[in-house]
Amino acid sequence: MSRLRAASFCCLFALLQFGFAQEVSFRIQPLHPIDELRAEALKEQPPREQGSFRKPDLVELVKLDPTIKLDVRYATTNNFLGTPLYTQARAFLQRPAAEALLRAHLELKAQGYGLIIHDGYRPWYVTEIFWEATPDDKKIFVANPASGSRHNRGCAVDLSLYDLQTGKEVKMPSGYDEMTERAYANYPGGTPDERARRALLRQAMEKQGFAVNPDEWWHFDYKDWKQYPIQNVKFEDLGF
Numbered sequence: 001m002s003r004l005r006a007a008s009f010c011c012l013f014a015l016l017q018f019g020f021a022q023e024v025s026f027r028i029q030p031l032h033p034i035d036e037l038r039a040e041a042l043k044e045q046p047p048r049e050q051g052s053f054r055k056p057d058l059v060e061l062v063k064l065d066p067t068i069k070l071d072v073r074y075a076t077t078n079n080f081l082g083t084p085l086y087t088q089a090r091a092f093l094q095r096p097a098a099e100a101l102l103r104a105h106l107e108l109k110a111q112g113y114g115l116i117i118h119d120g121y122r123p124w125y126v127t128e129i130f131w132e133a134t135p136d137d138k139k140i141f142v143a144n145p146a147s148g149s150r151h152n153r154g155c156a157v158d159l160s161l162y163d164l165q166t167g168k169e170v171k172m173p174s175g176y177d178e179m180t181e182r183a184y185a186n187y188p189g190g191t192p193d194e195r196a197r198r199a200l201l202r203q204a205m206e207k208q209g210f211a212v213n214p215d216e217w218w219h220f221d222y223k224d225w226k227q228y229p230i231q232n233v234k235f236e237d238l239g240f
Helices: 003-017 034-043 095-109 124-133 137-143 192-207
Strands: 058-060 090-092 113-119 156-163 210-213 216-222
Touching: 003 034, 058 095, 090 095, 095 113, 095 156, 095 192, 095 210, 095 216, 156 192, 192 210, 192 216
Parallel strands: none
Antiparallel strands: 058 090, 113 156, 156 216, 210 216
16 A cells, blocks of 8 residues: 555544544546646636626535534545545535525434535535546536536535434435435435435425435535526635
8 A cells, every 4th residue: 555545544544533524435536636637627717607696695504503514525535536625624505595404404403313514515616626537427426517516606515414312424325425326316225214314304405495416315406596606716715
């Protein structure tokens, strides 16, 4: 094992040991080195959009309720590309979406669960990296930067459930960011308990105006996503 891989493994082990990451992520071999893709993506600009949009009003989710947990894997090596994409482990949504998510969280708490957030607002340049790094046969799992992602608009969230008693993320029919048919929202496999928890999450989110992505049980889009512009601001430049 190379020193770099050994260091990456030790870092991941520490994350898992101390609870910052819930499980080991699905992994692909990027088509190009991520450092090269990042440098190129930062030079690019998001697609130009026509029309009028609401003024962005991003809210940091954990500030709404400290029992909303974070497992922002794109700030670690524990993600499908195996390298950090964010410099900060934070999650944001546009205010109406954030408030709707809080309502879902509070409803789920009455049933013994809480929300654990993997991703919210995503700068556009990261979407560009994902697209260029991912093989064609798996591109259904990443957004095309030519049209932008609903994450770029601050109106999409990747999340799951954790057990309030144990603090551990629950098992679902697939892991987060798993690029297989097991990730599909209506995948019939997995255990009955896994499917029931997936259905509970979906029911709570849909009640508050979110729609599930058919290809990813963990990905939910807020109903007003078309009303917000694509953004490309890094977390550290948001001003809070």
